[in-house]
Amino acid sequence: MKINSSGNGNETKQHLPTIPNKSKKSIQSLSNTKEMTHQINISEASVYVGTYGKYNDGSIFGKWLKLSDYANKKEFYTACHELHNDEEDPEFMFQDYENIPEGLISECGMSDNIFEVIEAFENMEESQKEPFLIWCNNGHRSLSSEDIDDLISVFESDYIGEYDSEEDFAMELVEEREDLSDFAKQYFDYEAYAKDLFCGDYWSEDGYVFYNS
Numbered sequence: 001m002k003i004n005s006s007g008n009g010n011e012t013k014q015h016l017p018t019i020p021n022k023s024k025k026s027i028q029s030l031s032n033t034k035e036m037t038h039q040i041n042i043s044e045a046s047v048y049v050g051t052y053g054k055y056n057d058g059s060i061f062g063k064w065l066k067l068s069d070y071a072n073k074k075e076f077y078t079a080c081h082e083l084h085n086d087e088e089d090p091e092f093m094f095q096d097y098e099n100i101p102e103g104l105i106s107e108c109g110m111s112d113n114i115f116e117v118i119e120a121f122e123n124m125e126e127s128q129k130e131p132f133l134i135w136c137n138n139g140h141r142s143l144s145s146e147d148i149d150d151l152i153s154v155f156e157s158d159y160i161g162e163y164d165s166e167e168d169f170a171m172e173l174v175e176e177r178e179d180l181s182d183f184a185k186q187y188f189d190y191e192a193y194a195k196d197l198f199c200g201d202y203w204s205e206d207g208y209v210f211y212n213s
Contacts, residue, residue: 019048019060019062019095019096040099040100040101040129040130040133041099042099042100042101042118042121042122042129043068043099043122044066044068044098044099045066045067045068045097045098045099045100045118046064046065046066046067046097046098046099047064047065047067047094047096047097047100047105047110048062048063048064048065048094048095048096048097049062049063049064049065049080049083049084049092049093049094049095050062050084050092050093050094050095051084051087051090051091051092051093052091052092052093053087053090053091054084054087055093055095060095062083062084062093062095063083065079065080065083067100067114067115067118068118070115071115072115073110073112073114073115076115077092080092091108092108092109093107093108094106094107094108094109094110095107100114100118101117101121101133101136101143102133102137102143103142103143103144104117104143104144111143111144111145112144113143113144113145113148114144116148117143117148120148120149120152124152127162128155128156128159130206130208131155131159131162131208131210132152132155132159134205134206134208135155135158135159135208135210136151136155138203138205138210139158154213157211157213158210158211158213159208159209159210160202160209160210160211161208161209162207162208162209163204163207163209164207165194165207166194166195166197166198166204166209167190167191167194169194169197169202169204169209170190170191170193170194170197171190173193173197174188174190174193200212
């Protein structure tokens with residue numbers, strides 16, 4: 001990472017020690033939303049907290065803080081100040097994080113509602129957590145700015161369920177139709193029907209099917 005040297009403002013490159021105690025996963029590498037979605041265990045949400053001042057001096061001194069240890073953002077930042085009480089006005093640098101949904105944290109700060117989102121997410125049924133994040137990401141929903149209860153309500157209206165394939169979902173719809181005889185269903189083109197369905201009223205990812213609201 002390029003940083004500003006304290007001497008003349010020119011960009012220099014420094015090689016710093018590895019962040020301890022967690023699998024190394026830089027914030028930049030977490031841009032792959034799909035991979036991140038599968039790895040999230042939000043009850044283990046953690047942040048490695050350093051400061052820009054120390055980083056620019058060639059140090060990544062800091063500590064992993066587990067968000068579940070704090071009731072709210074104020075308590076968390078109090079812990080950050082205590083950790084770096086050797087600086088008069090520390091500028092916190094979140095050098096690494098784990099198990100936090102995309103959009104709630106960046107290198108220089110975190111969303112005001114991050115703790116509300118984490119609490120709501122923990123209370124969700126386990127089978128809904130992954131499709132909820134997929135739905136948020138594909139629907140361009142903002143966990144950091146939208147009301148989490150409203151988001152969950154709309155998600156529950158849009159989410160249909162998990163299927164082995166889009167064709168499997170199409171087959172279920174056909175089976176539920178009473179205006180088709182068993183003979184007609186036997187010769188039904190489920191593949192073509194699935195293509196039509198998912199070009200219009202529905203969308204899917206990783207086996208999860210949603211209404212295209």
